[in-house]
Amino acid sequence: MSDPRPAGATKDAQYGFSKVFVHDLEAMARFYEDVFGLIPFNRHRDAMFGRDIDEITYQATYPGGSALTLISYLDSSAPRAGESVQGFATTDIEALVARARAAGGSIPEPIRRIEEFGLSVVFVLDPEGHINEVVQMDQQ
Secondary structure (H helix, E strand, C coil): CCHHHHHCCCCCCCCCEEEEEECCCCHHHHHHHHHHCCCEEEEEEEEEEEEEEEHHHCCCCCCCCEEEEEECCCCCCCCCCCCCEEEEEEHHHHHHHHHHHCCCCCCCCCEEEEEECCEEEEECCCCCCCCEEEEEEEEC
16 A cells, blocks of 8 residues: 655654553553554553653554554543544555454444545544544555
């Protein structure tokens, strides 16, 4: 799957990763691995703003791509779900929706077409309510 979007920046900075706070790190790890096929790269315990954390970082899904990290405060008072949107691209949006439902996720709106951009899109909520936007580009 190739990415048709242009790339670049105006400064010496490259977007490399994002982190999503979750309440149940083990359950959310299973969801993202089962639904999106993410592969764990490392697990790390540390502190952030004086609070102990546990995090799992996943490999980029393509060379040079950005990585996703699931992070949990060990005192378990994470921010509310909906604080961010993670984006994924797939070649089979229907199959991904089926996997999400089977893994306990939900689909709040049906898959829809955006003709202007030549794609289909759906929002997948993980079992904690975190938002994942999934797109399937038209075949070129």
